[in-house]
Amino acid sequence: MNQSLGPLPESDRNDEIEDLSLKAFIAAIPVDRFRVRAEQGKDKGVDRYLEVKVTGHDTNLRSQIQFKGMEKASPNADSSISKSIDVSNLNYLLNGPCPLYILFEVSTGELRYAWARDEAARLQQENSLWMNAGTVTIRFLKILNKAALDDIQHRIMTESRINRTINERLVQPSRSESPTFQVDYDGTITDSIQAVEIIQKSGITYVACGFPEKVVELAGLLAPKVLHQSRSQLVLAYAQYVMSRYDTAMGHVRECSLNGSKLTNADKWLLEELRNSCE
Numbered sequence: 001m002n003q004s005l006g007p008l009p010e011s012d013r014n015d016e017i018e019d020l021s022l023k024a025f026i027a028a029i030p031v032d033r034f035r036v037r038a039e040q041g042k043d044k045g046v047d048r049y050l051e052v053k054v055t056g057h058d059t060n061l062r063s064q065i066q067f068k069g070m071e072k073a074s075p076n077a078d079s080s081i082s083k084s085i086d087v088s089n090l091n092y093l094l095n096g097p098c099p100l101y102i103l104f105e106v107s108t109g110e111l112r113y114a115w116a117r118d119e120a121a122r123l124q125q126e127n128s129l130w131m132n133a134g135t136v137t138i139r140f141l142k143i144l145n146k147a148a149l150d151d152i153q154h155r156i157m158t159e160s161r162i163n164r165t166i167n168e169r170l171v172q173p174s175r176s177e178s179p180t181f182q183v184d185y186d187g188t189i190t191d192s193i194q195a196v197e198i199i200q201k202s203g204i205t206y207v208a209c210g211f212p213e214k215v216v217e218l219a220g221l222l223a224p225k226v227l228h229q230s231r232s233q234l235v236l237a238y239a240q241y242v243m244s245r246y247d248t249a250m251g252h253v254r255e256c257s258l259n260g261s262k263l264t265n266a267d268k269w270l271l272e273e274l275r276n277s278c279e
Contacts, residue, residue, distance in 0.1 A: 017069035021104035022047070025067065025112055028144055032056070033153060045092040050100070052156050061160040063098040063152070066116075067139075072107040080141035081112060087136055091144070092118055098159045100152070104141045111144035115155065121244030158277045164200040165270060203235030204270070212239035234267055237274050245275040250278040 005162060026036055029050070031234055035058060037049040045066060046077055052061045066089065073081040093099035099116035121136050125131040130136055142148055195218040205216055216239050219227060237252035253275045260268060 014069075017071070017106060018047075020106060021067040021069045021099050021102065021111075024109065025065075025102055025144075028111055030149065031147060037062075040142050042150075044064060045089045046096065050152070050156070052102040052153055059085070059157075059160075062155050063100045063156045064093060064096040064241065065100050065102055066093055067102050067164075069104040069106065071105075076139070078141065078228050080139040082137045082139055084135050084137050087131060087133055090116060090136060091118060091131065097163075098156045101138055101140070102144070103138075112140035113142050113144050113148065114138050114140045115245050123124065124244075131250070155277075157271060162270070162273050162277070165266075165273070192223070196226055200226070200229075200231055203231070204238060207235065207239045207242055212242040215239040216243075228255065228263050230256045231267070234271055234274075238270070241274055241278065246278045249274060253278060 025048075029036060031036055033053055034113055035051040035053055037051055039046045039048060039222045043223035046064045047067045048065045050063045050065055052059050060090075067120055068083050068085065070083065075081055079111075081103060083101075085101075093101075093116045101114045101116060101119070103114070107110075119136075122139070127133075142151075158199075199215060199222065214237060219232065220235055222232060233252045233256035237249045237256060240246075240252060253271060256263075256271055260271060264273065
């Protein structure tokens with residue numbers, strides 16, 4: 001070994017694997033469909049942005065990506081690969097747009113991916129107190145191949161379009177819904193009249209402002225006739241979708257569709273976006 005350079009820090013294999021992961025990912029992403037953008041400033045859990053391109057146009061429809069790597073994996077019984085991560089990392093990603101984990105296995109050169117919101121929903125079903133743990137296990141089942149690119153592009157575009165629609169409705173409310181509402185400091189509402197008022201007139205806004213669980217609770221106060229109205233079912237579909245309960249959300253989408261003719265054009269658009277996203 002040449003000692004003429006003096007004492008130097010030892011190269012870290014984890015850094016090398018991270019570099020290999022990034023190179024493999026960039027090589028797998030077609031430049032005509034996506035743009036890989038660097039995260040500016042100090043990395044706190046986001047390694048890159050993946051932006052969708054449509055017919056040669058940049059869209060700013062993005063996913064935040066965190067890369068993970070391992071030398072060699074031992075697949076689970078369902079062919080997935082498990083990777084332990086810090087809870088703080090997952091929680092951090094969940095605050096961003098369409099968060100995505102990418103796993104690179106050095107021995108095979110294979111890339112896999114897992115949606116952070118889907119993994120959070122699975123963890124919630126398995127253990128409602130998972131946020132109190134120091135680490136959790138992400139299960140990588142989907143292989144990043146050509147077919148997966150359609151899934152990734154569709155997911156990013158759908159989530160981004162839904163979020164934009166909700167934000168537009170917050171600043172320019174339609175006549176069918178007003179964003180004006182009041183929530184007690186402890187979030188408790190027990191009046192069935194208030195429940196109807198919130199869900200029927202401000203339900204979408206209520207969910208968008210971070211209260212999907214409360215909307216589901218309020219639905220328990222509704223009379224069956226009101227509960228099964230298309231407007232109520234649309235709000236519940238959106239609430240369940242936000243909580244990553246896609247099967248339950250799809251049930252509300254189907255029931256809403258039975259009387260979908262009574263919805264406004266904006267609500268019909270949201271219904272179709274929820275249907276496509278859940279599917």
